[in-house]
Amino acid sequence: MAGLATAGALSRAGWQVILLERGERVAASPTALVLWSNGRRALESLDPDGGWSAIAAPLPDGGVRRPDGQWLVPPRARNGASAQPATDGAENPSPSGAGPAPAVVHLQDLYDALVAGLSDRVEIRTGCTVTTVRTSARNRPVVEVGRTPIEADLVVAADGIDSPVRRAFAPESVAVGSGFAAWQAVIPAYRVPRLSPEEAAGGETLGAGYRFVSIPLGERAAGRGGVYWVATAAGAPRPESPATQLALLRRWFADWHPPVAALIEATHPEDLVPQEVRELRPLPRSYGFRSGPGGVVLLGDAAHAMPHHLGQGACLAFEDAATLRSLAADAAPGEALVAAIDEYSRLRRPRTTSVVRQTRRMSAVVQARGRLALRARDAALNHMRPRILGGHAMGSGDWMPPE
Ligand SMILES: Cc1cc2nc3c(=O)[nH]c(=O)nc-3n(C[C@H](O)[C@H](O)[C@H](O)COP(=O)(O)OP(=O)(O)OC[C@H]3O[C@@H](n4cnc5c(N)ncnc54)[C@H](O)[C@@H]3O)c2cc1C
Known part of the structure; x- marks a missing residue:
């Protein structure tokens, strides 16, 4: 680009x-x-x-949470501004x-x-x-x-x-490797699970060595819409097939607050773009x-x-x-x-x-x-x-x- x-x-x-x-x-x-x-x-x-x-x-601005859903940094909406796209x-x-x-x-x-x-x-x-x-x-x-x-x-x-x-x-x-692996995906609009307005605003969640960010693409993404997410995990990139990596992601993020698990569940292996993070x-x-x-x-x-x-x-x-x-x-x-x-x-x-x-x-x-x-x-x-x-x-x- x-x-x-x-x-x-x-x-x-x-x-x-x-x-x-x-x-x-x-x-x-x-x-x-x-x-x-x-x-x-x-x-x-x-x-x-x-x-x-x-x-x-x-x-x-979807804010930053812990995996249990507690706010680390609430979205600005809490301060009166709109957090909705x-x-x-x-x-x-x-x-x-x-x-x-x-x-x-x-x-x-x-x-x-x-x-x-x-x-x-x-x-x-x-x-x-x-x-x-x-x-x-x-x-x-x-x-x-x-x-x-x-x-x-x-x-x-x-x-x-x-x-x-x-x-x-x-x-x-x-x-050199940065010590992380990352996975990106766009879930097309027709496959996005039903989300509450707060969940639909996306946001960032920080766990111990893990991070999950989701962002709604809005209606402007030419005919695509949907939700973009990126997951990051400390460690080396995985050698397995996308389907196996997706299964691993489902396990790692299974008990994170909604809608993290639901978004990964709605992702198909062909949506997944795994990458080694390097610098x-x-x-x-x-x-x-x-x-x-x-x-x-x-x-x-x-x-x-x-x-x-x-x-x-x-x-x-x-x-x-x-x-x-x-x-x-x-x-x-x-x-x-x-x-x-x-x-x-x-x-x-x-x-x-x-x-x-x-x-x-x-x-x-x-x-x-x-x-x-x-x-x-x-x-x-x-x-x-x-x-x-x-x-x-x-x-x-x-x-x-x-x-
Ligand atoms: C998980 C993840 C999330 C990211 N999110 C963001 C974000 O939200 N915002 C942001 O700003 N950045 C983000 N980035 C960073 C961003 O993706 C990169 O900085 C960007 O893609 C770099 O673009 P580039 O054109 O410099 O290089 P590249 O995209 O790597 O393009 C290089 C091009 O050169 C070609 N090429 C390579 N070698 C040769 C050769 N020898 N001869 C001819 N052609 C060659 C390749 O085929 C390719 O087309 C993210 C990165 C990752 C991994």
């Missing part, structure tokens, strides 16, 4: 873009994504005509008052919107696996795809956590590398993959794309483009480092086990609320693309 967003933005600014994808298709997995204020603002700045509000459902197309205000309200979007809708935003200056080549990129002091960078070299002024490596381009330019940064350690020292009159930049998970606890990975990828577009759109190859590449790295490194640091603190919260650790966690949760539910502690609402 980071590659699509960047290709669309640069092509609309007049660049001729070749988008290389190793898969046979450019396709989304059947899950959803939370777009915090910063992610929404980045998308709006990348493509003001993208129709983002039409595909994004406002994110209700808006169904009439109205936007709930951002809880911090800064930036567009957080929203949830079905990935298929997001991909469709990003693909629709590609201009005819983008050539998509699928089934193309990039092996590396060659740079030199005098010449433009050259992308190696099998035996076919492709020369370009600017190479945007948005090739995810296992990026071969990052391995070549930032070998100090290695993808980059350390982050690359730089996100930009010169080559003659141009160079290479790392973007999205290729630059800063992190655990999903704050739901910021894709939001930061869109920030990267919007920053690069602002800096490079009008930069001619030569001094201007090289300066834009340096500036991109200078702006994005500290921003992503600070979010990664906060994500690691959240990892400790999710991993907490044992009576004392859990008691300390529960006591601290009120102070951590913005990190868990709003992403505002990292100033996400205030983020602006550079002029």
Whole structure:
């Protein structure tokens, strides 16, 4: 999605873009994504005509509970504001008052919107696996795809956590397991069990080493609706089939408060997207590398993959794309483009480092086990609320693309 967003933005600014994808298709997995204020603002700045509000459902504040149902952090509705998703197309205000309200979007809708935003200056080549990129002091960078070299002024490596381009330019940064496994699923609307209004608002539940988040997709998810959920468990990813993993999830979450068990029960094995949670350690020292009159930049998970606890990975990828577009759109190859590449790295490194640091603190919260650790966690949760539910502690609402 980071590659699509960047290709669309640069092509609309007049660049001729070749988008290389190793898969046979450019396709989304059947899950959803939370777009915090910063992610929404980045998308709006990348493509003001993208129709983002039409595909994004406002994110209700369902609060945080313990598995027995006791509130750790009650939803804001208790303080007088609405915790229900808006169904009439109205936007709930951002809880911090800064930036567009957080929203949830079905990935298929997001991909469709990003693909629709590609201009005819983008050539998509699928089934193309990039092996590396060659740079030199005098010449433009050259992308190696099998035996076919492709020369370009600017190479945007948005090739995810296992990026071969990052391995070549930032070998100090290695993808490692974060100590968690995660499962995502979207239950289609017709299969969602009957839920009380409070249950339908979704929310987050924290157990000892386990976490369950459910979010209603609202009516905006083009014909899909339904409920998105993500479960996290401390430990290694499971090797079993999706059906067996689903059976395990049903067992682990069996006695959690309603509607957790009912939602997992309504999930089919083919809905389930299991993932090992991984991150980059350390982050690359730089996100930009010169080559003659141009160079290479790392973007999205290729630059800063992190655990999903704050739901910021894709939001930061869109920030990267919007920053690069602002800096490079009008930069001619030569001094201007090289300066834009340096500036991109200078702006994005500290921003992503600070979010990664906060994500690691959240990892400790999710991993907490044992009576004392859990008691300390529960006591601290009120102070951590913005990190868990709003992403505002990292100033996400205030983020602006550079002029
Ligand atoms: C459980 C979970 C929940 C999450 N929830 C959220 C959330 O709510 N909000 C949020 O903002 N983020 C969330 N994230 C993070 C988000 O999913 C990632 O940050 C995002 O997908 C990164 O996008 P990307 O485009 O950088 O990389 P990817 O999605 O990994 O895309 C990389 C692309 O490059 C292609 N590719 C790879 N190697 C090559 C090659 N050698 N040659 C050619 N093509 C190649 C791949 O096929 C792929 O299409 C979550 C992550 C997880 C695991």
